[in-house]
Amino acid sequence: MxxxxxxxxxxxxxxxxxxxxxxxxxxxxxxxxxxxxxxxNELAHGHAIGLSGFGTFENRLYKKKKMKSNLNGKISILDERYIPKFNPSKNVKEKMNLKNQ
Known part of the structure; x- marks a missing residue:
């Protein structure tokens, strides 16, 4: 293998x-x-996807905010945007913790 x-x-x-x-x-x-x-495609259409025993994919809305660049000190504005988020199931979390012991 x-x-x-x-x-x-x-x-x-x-x-x-x-x-x-x-x-x-x-x-x-x-x-x-x-x-x-x-x-x-489903996330792009605003749907959450739940996979039993694995976890849930969903969109999180991040509001518009100002950011200051560490490089040049300029302030820029990040528009409101959706970012995909994965929330693992209890089963996945337990298996990950068993692996690390």
Whole structure:
């Protein structure tokens, strides 16, 4: 099997999914691409996505604010914007803490 760094990229994920599901890499790639595109599309339309046992993807509204640049001292304004947020489930949090012990 493939050796991974601490950060798994999309290509690594495709390889892992293909291996574990016993399917060709091109099929795993299509599934992952479709999954990610669906998450992005639903978030863009204002929907939260809850995956039981995994977590919830949702949009968070950040209000307009002023920021001062540390580089040049100029003040700029960040417009109101939505940023996607992931909240892991209790199950995921527990597994992460078991891994770190």
């Amino acid at each position: 493939h050796t991974y760094t601490s950060k798994i990229n999309k290509s690594d994920l495709i390889t892992i999914v293909a291996h574990k599901a016993g399917v060709e890499k091109n099929i795993a790639e299509k599934i992952i691409e479709t999954f990610l595109a669906t998450i992005i």
